[in-house]
Amino acid sequence: MPIPQLSVSRRTRSTPFTSRIAAGGVKAYTVYNHMLLPTVFRSVQEDYWHLCQHVQVWDVSAERQVQLKGRDAARLVQLMTPRDISSAQDDQCFYMPLCDENGSMINDPIGIKVADDTWWLSIADSDVKLWAKGLATGLRLDVEVTEPDVWPVAVQGPKAEALMQRVFGDIVNDIRFFRYKRLAFMGHEMLVARSGWSKQGGFEIYVNDAAIGQALWDELFVQGADLNVGHGCPNGIERIESGLLSLGNDMDDSMTPLQCGLDKYCHLDRGLESLSVAALAKQKAEGVPSRLMGIVVPGMTQPPQTAHVLVDGLLAGEVTSHCVSARYDGWLAFALMDSSAIRTAQGAVSVHTEQGDFDGLCVELPFDFNAIGDSLRLR
């Protein structure tokens, strides 16, 4: 369909950075956690190359924080996730599936241990606050569930570290991957983590004061002028090339983390007090009915309107996200593939599109472009 307009209202919440984003030439948004999330500035392709070569500042305020505070905060986090959080360090960020008692995916936040009695869940697009509040109310847990005024800003790209050093000092070098430090800007401390929704490197700043956040935003652009700093946002091509899954696009509550390739975040044999471990252990023993895989069609450089993955002439799964690669000469997709079809395919599938049928590869995620290399050339 032609690209429609978005009607912006109070319900599609703006952020402290919306006026700067507009001045920066945002072309399109999505709505994520009831909030505006930019999706395109120049074009998705131009944004991609800029991200991979320079440094971008992203308004990812839509990554809302759900704060769990109280004596039972860690217990509630553990109830919600099959990942063992007992070893969480004081400065650690944990990627974690949240699942219900059927093992269904509710969300896949980054959990941040802010204090012994306080966790933040930096969430994907579903109302985790309501899930956590419902559980806390029903179980009479000693925990307060809120959405604090925190608007994350991401600084992403190969020059991110250089830019962050200029603004926060050399201490940013000491922040390890998926760890955070409390750094001051204008005398005001904020959590700064080495993380972000790209594989180009960078940081996320958990801005908790709107006015200081705006000053920080402007300072990043002043300090980064000679680094070719630019506006940006999570990029639809980069995230697929990098194998980053998106809740609602690639994962939903009809699926378990075992179907999403998140096995390593499911600790099923540690006796955790977690709602989902029994159901997940059962599914692990029985085998998953379907699983997210990567699909590659070398040489297909026009994005198809529709794409069906076939094995032996039969529909073998459902494409959940796809793009024409910017870096490689081909088309990349994530697809929820029937387990039996994965076995039958032995790596070879057919992709049916309105442009015709194409031979494709079916591979594990994330894509291993070195292994695929022979058939998928750099552009």
Place this chain on the structure above:
Amino acid sequence: MPIPQLSVSRRTRSTPFTSRIAAGGVKAYTVYNHMLLPTVFRSVQEDYWHLCQHVQVWDVSAERQVQLKGRDAARLVQLMTPRDISSAQDDQCFYMPLCDENGSMINDPIGIKVADDTWWLSIADSDVKLWAKGLATGLRLDVEVTEPDVWPVAVQGPKAEALMQRVFGDIVNDIRFFRYKRLAFMGHEMLVARSGWSKQGGFEIYVNDAAIGQALWDELFVQGADLNVGHGCPNGIERIESGLLSLGNDMDDSMTPLQCGLDKYCHLDRGLESLSVAALAKQKAEGVPSRLMGIVVPGMTQPPQTAHVLVDGLLAGEVTSHCVSARYDGWLAFALMDSSAIRTAQGAVSVHTEQGDFDGLCVELPFDFNAIGDSLRLR
């Protein structure tokens, strides 16, 4: 800001009617319950007059159903709402605030008693499924919480009854306001209620089969050709003139239903087993700190970029929704007004805009245009 584009993805779910909506010339969407909801076809003004004079077919699939099924279904509904549902008839639709133990607004669905052990909550824009599931899990209730494949279609406008008669027969005349019947189309029964998010009259059809729904959609347009049937959607002007509140715009979880003028849906002295009645009874006794009111500026016919409501020169509240009326010669707004300012104002406020300052009225909602009539002329 200039009107941005909406990036449509699998996460911003399409509906069985999206292709028909696109063919019908949709200009803009919002995202509501993670789903596309049309907002404009011709222009908001043209859509308004067409709605008020003819009949429109709306894709309101984004009014998702949360189904509660099991022995404890009604108990869970009652826990979630301060409205007494004990007298619910088998064919009844109940508008109901959903509130947590603080009395905070979680959602304001229409609750539909589908069977003794089955309720549907036809929700506004928040993940009630997670709230209900969390409570059910924590309290170990015997209830299954799901989002069934139901995509409501609304038929709204003064000719709605005539059109519905042609498609479903004279039996539609017998459906009372906020009641439903099970009516067949192509031999397939669906719930049909006399309801809808306008005050122009009409019905909502709870389509539960995508293919039959598409055939029904097309039949409504065939049968309605001489009635000037058209595409439409909840209309930003009509809903404000009619005093219809919108969750996320006018109400959120920083407010209680008593602040939203929903007192008559709060049964606080019946000993209900409801999470929120204690907090609401306390607030009722103490008085609300602020309350949604209507603001009217006769003669202001250009929509302001910013509008602040002042009483005695001081900021007296926050505008939550506003429009230039299509029918009356003036500007209409909802505003969350400080209770003390309401008392001081005695009906007279000042509205500060970038166009200048205007004298305005502060009135109870819904607007009583007969009472306001002297100062607000029909166009």
